[in-house]
Amino acid sequence: MTRPEPPAEPVATGRPRVVVVAGPTASGKSALAEALARRLGGQVVNADSVQLYGAFRILTARPTVAAERRLPHHLYGILGPDDRCSAGRWRSLALDAVAAGHAAGRPSVLVGGSGLYLEALLRGFSPIPCVPPSVRRDAVRRLEAIGPAALHSELRKVDPVLAGRLEPGDRQRIVRGWEVWLATGRPLSSWQASAPAPPDLDVRRVLLRPPRNAVRAAIEARVSGMLAAGALDEVRAFVQLDVPADAPVRKAHGLRPLTRHLRGELSLDAAAELTVNETRRYARRQDTWFRGRFAADHVLAHPPGVVAGEADALAREAMAT
16 A cells, blocks of 8 residues: 655745635535645645534535544634624634644645635735624614615615625625624725735645536535435524524525425425535536636646545645745
């Protein structure tokens, strides 16, 4: 049996080394990130917005407990179900994790499909003042009173740039734009446009773009595996909680159809099919976003099940300069 290569020796540098592994859901990111972090003698840092939450290890395809024990993983399952995490908050948490890893001699592999998080980290992100809870409650009450489409129209009057980027049904981001306006008197788009300089990191960017039929097959296999592993029990436990309707954790794919199954509205097969379809649509949107806005050093078109085999070559390249 071939012995695995030892971790690559890091090259001395004053800047933290970071490899970003991005791409659509079910493209093989987590497997590649773990293999790459192991090869580098490094750590994995989560850049997936729903994997921040502790409620859904199975439903959100978080790394397994065994994987998290094999090497350091950060920012997985750290939030409660009613907590919120903006791109700015995640950026601060991620930079802290990267800095701590660098101090310990560990390069970081950032992995996830939340493009706005990665963009906030790599391009800089404006520190938007915290919104008082009372103002947020006022914004949510306004949303509930008039509906997202009407609030979207009101948002267009005070922040036309942001409103132009949002769909009228995007409740979470519409409320976010409205609450920032209420709290600061300044459009959220204006805060976002005044981003600071990017952090001083030595970054390599890897983008996974497997064939779409391979992603579809991987999504189908993932959903089947989730159900077998107990995703329905996670959803059953979640629906007993008093979680706000607009909580970001509710964006977890599969939550709505599986909840409908538990209520007797759908068969399990129908709920699984809806989960596959909504995940597939999300993967297409991710692929489009990354293709247009993510400046990759490497683009890998391998099927999800084999892309982790590129870890050795990527590690050598990452540590070569």
